[in-house]
Amino acid sequence: MIRTRICDLLEIEYPILLGGMGSVLAPVLVAAVSGAGGLGALGCSNMNADQVRKAAADIRALTDKPFGLNFLIFIPNEEGLAAALDARPAVMAFAWPRPEQDLKPFFDRAHEAGSKVTFMTGEVPEARRAAEAGADVIIAQGTEGGGHVNWMATMTLVPMVVDAVSPVPVLAAGGVADGRGLAAALALGADGVLLGTRFLASEESPLHPNFKRAILKSDGHDTILTEIPDIAAGRVWPGAMARALRNRFVERWAGREWYLRQNRADAYARILAAREAGDAEEAYLLIGQDAGLVDDIPPAGDIVRRIAAEAEEILSGRLPGLVG
C-alpha cells in the first residue's frame, strides 16, 4: 500500500486528490473521492455564503471523511470564503492569486479555522512565495492539465518545485490520469497527485453524458491552450490560459478573439444553451491532455483505488526489477 507524508498530514488513505473545479458543482463527486480514501475538494469561488454552507453540509451528509473547499484568490468572494472557514473543512485549497496579493492573510485565516492549506501553482517563484507564506502543501500544476494552467510541463515543474520548497510536501497535477502518473510523480519527488479531467469522466461527475463521452473520444492531441473560454465568460485570469477541447466553438473564434469580445453576450448565451442541451461542440469543455488516457466512466471511488493499485504494482513489481 502506498503511503506518503500527505496521507498522514491530510489524514487520508491514498495520496490522490480531486482538484476543486469551480465550474463543476459536485458535492457527490467530492464525497465519493473522499469516501474512497482520497481527498475531494469543491470549487467554491463562484458561490455565495448560503451555497457554500449547503455544499459543505451536502458533502458531510455523504461522508465523514476529510474534504477540501477551493478558492481562486483573484476572485473577490469574502462572503463565500468566510462561510467556508466557518464550515471548518480539513483543507482550504487556494490557487491563482494576482501577483500583488498577499497570500499570508488567506493562509493564516485557514489555519485559524483548523484547516490545512494547499496552494496550486504552475510557477517556481509563486510556489516559493506560497511556502514562505505558510502553505502546508504545494501543488505543482503542469500545462498538460485541464482548465486554467501555466506554461511549464509537469515533468519539469514538479522536481523544480520540490527543490524550491523542500521540506514542504508537493503534489503533481496536470496530465495524471492513472497509476503510471502517480508512480511517475512519486519518482519526481512528489508526495502524491491531484486530478481533474480523470474525475470528470466518472459516474458521480455532474457533466452531461455527452460531455463525458467527448472526454472519452478525445485523444488529448485535440486540446488547446486558449483564452477563448475566458473571453466568452467575461473573466480575465491573472496569467493563465485555459486548456480546452478544440471543438467547433473554439475553432469558430480562434484568431478572431476581437470579434468574440464584441459579441460576447450573445456568444455566452449560446454557450449556456449548448451546455444545457449537452452539445459538446458548441459549449467549451475544459479538459487536459490526459483525456487521451481516459476510456471509461467508472465510479470515482474505483478510479481512486485503481490508480493506487496500479502505482503500487509499478513501484513494487516492475521498477525494482530494473535495478541490477
Ligand SMILES: Cc1cc2nc3c(=O)[nH]c(=O)nc-3n(C[C@H](O)[C@H](O)[C@H](O)COP(=O)(O)O)c2cc1C
Ligand atoms: C473543468 C475544470 C475546472 C477547474 N476549476 C478549477 C478551480 O476552480 N480551482 C482550481 O484550483 N483548479 C481548477 N481546475 C484545475 C484542477 O484543479 C487541476 O489542477 C487540473 O484539472 C489537473 O489537470 P488534469 O485535468 O490533467 O488532471 C479546473 C480544472 C478543470 C478541468
